[in-house]
Amino acid sequence: MVVFSLLRPNGPAGKYAISMFNRSRSVLATIPKQGAAPIRSMSGKPVFNVKASTWTWQQFKNDLHFFVGLGVIPLGLLILYANIFVGPAQLTEIPEDYEPYHWEYFKSPITRWFAHHIYESPEEKYERLVSYVCREQEKIKLRKQEQRMKQLMYARGDYVGWFYIPFTDEYHKRARTRLESYRNQTKIQ
Amino acid sequence: MPDLNETPMDRFRHTLYKIIDTPVSLFRERVVEPNRKSYPYYHRKFKRVPNIDTCDVGDYVCFVEAHEQFRRDKLVESEILAILRQRREACIAYEGADWKKKCQQVMDDYTNAETNWFIKYGDLGAYGNVKDAYMKQKHRLIWQRRHPEIED
Numbered sequence: 001m002v003v004f005s006l007l008r009p010n011g012p013a014g015k016y017a018i019s020m021f022n023r024s025r026s027v028l029a030t031i032p033k034q035g036a037a038p039i040r041s042m043s044g045k046p047v048f049n050v051k052a053s054t055w056t057w058q059q060f061k062n063d064l065h066f067f068v069g070l071g072v073i074p075l076g077l078l079i080l081y082a083n084i085f086v087g088p089a090q091l092t093e094i095p096e097d098y099e100p101y102h103w104e105y106f107k108s109p110i111t112r113w114f115a116h117h118i119y120e121s122p123e124e125k126y127e128r129l130v131s132y133v134c135r136e137q138e139k140i141k142l143r144k145q146e147q148r149m150k151q152l153m154y155a156r157g158d159y160v161g162w163f164y165i166p167f168t169d170e171y172h173k174r175a176r177t178r179l180e181s182y183r184n185q186t187k188i189q
Numbered sequence: 190m191p192d193l194n195e196t197p198m199d200r201f202r203h204t205l206y207k208i209i210d211t212p213v214s215l216f217r218e219r220v221v222e223p224n225r226k227s228y229p230y231y232h233r234k235f236k237r238v239p240n241i242d243t244c245d246v247g248d249y250v251c252f253v254e255a256h257e258q259f260r261r262d263k264l265v266e267s268e269i270l271a272i273l274r275q276r277r278e279a280c281i282a283y284e285g286a287d288w289k290k291k292c293q294q295v296m297d298d299y300t301n302a303e304t305n306w307f308i309k310y311g312d313l314g315a316y317g318n319v320k321d322a323y324m325k326q327k328h329r330l331i332w333q334r335r336h337p338e339i340e341d
Contacts, residue, residue, distance in 0.1 A: 087224075133249050140247070
């Protein structure tokens with residue numbers, strides 16, 4: 001097998017052959033160099049140009065624009081405004097007979113805004129918890145009383161309450177008189 | 190004003206410092222400070238509520254308030270313990286080789302505080318409430334009464 005041949009297109013003879021060949025043909029029909037992909041849509045029909053994928057580059061640009069344009073720039077401007085034109089709060093003693101709002105216990109204006117408009121005040125939360133426990137406590141007390149009451153009624157049996165079934169003898173009397181009259185009838189012979 | 194003992198090296202260092210510091214300081218003094226508003230913020234103050242030992246047996250409201258106070262006190266005392274621990278570490282780092290002689294007071298303070306913290310809050314678990322701590326104290330006192338020979 002031929003490993004090195006002077007007649008190969010890369011070799012000197014090949015290049016000479018190609019140059020002679022190219023001189024004799026038109027410019028449009030040149031033999032392309034080895035390894036080069038021709039990008040010419042000369043026929044007018046759509047042609048698929050084989051290129052490497054640019055998906056990662058496009059995705060990177062998308063992500064960059066998204067995070068910088070919607071994240072860094074708006075939030076950065078907001079933070080600049082909050083720090084330059086509003087500024088952090090100064091620590092002071094609570095004046096007499098003044099109860100601060102629950103957002104006035106924070107330093108940064110952004111935290112204060114969140115505490116004021118979004119989060120609930122811890123005082124309200126605490127009060128709600130204690131009031132819930134208070135209401136449940138009253139229910140517990142009532143339930144305990146009812147339980148004790150039932151125990152005593154059952155034990156003593158002296159009160160018309162849970163364990164008393166009311167009974168009338170009306171129907172029993174009627175049935176009894178009917179039975180008696182029937183028996184009397186059959187007896188008298 | 191010219192400093193009498195300032196060497197050329199000092200001047201060079203100060204110049205380098207000013208190169209970085211001047212724009213920042215000017216921006217702060219000219220742009221930031223005048224436009225800022227001045228308004229206060231406060232530290233939250235909690236009132237003391239009755240402790241668990243004054244609560245009735247079925248009084249769950251009292252228990253809840255005492256437990257919240259217990260949690261706040263535990264946070265505060267943990268922070269105090271952390272400060273004492275930092276003082277001990279700083280003393281040891283500062284004194285170096287003769288920390289044993291010079292840092293005794295600081296270390297005793299921390300050891301006592303740690304012991305007291307453990308007596309009050311230790312071994313209660315993640316969900317230990319104020320009643321558990323109260324019962325722990327009760328058991329400790331009973332044990333101390335039963336073993337009077339052990340004094341600590």
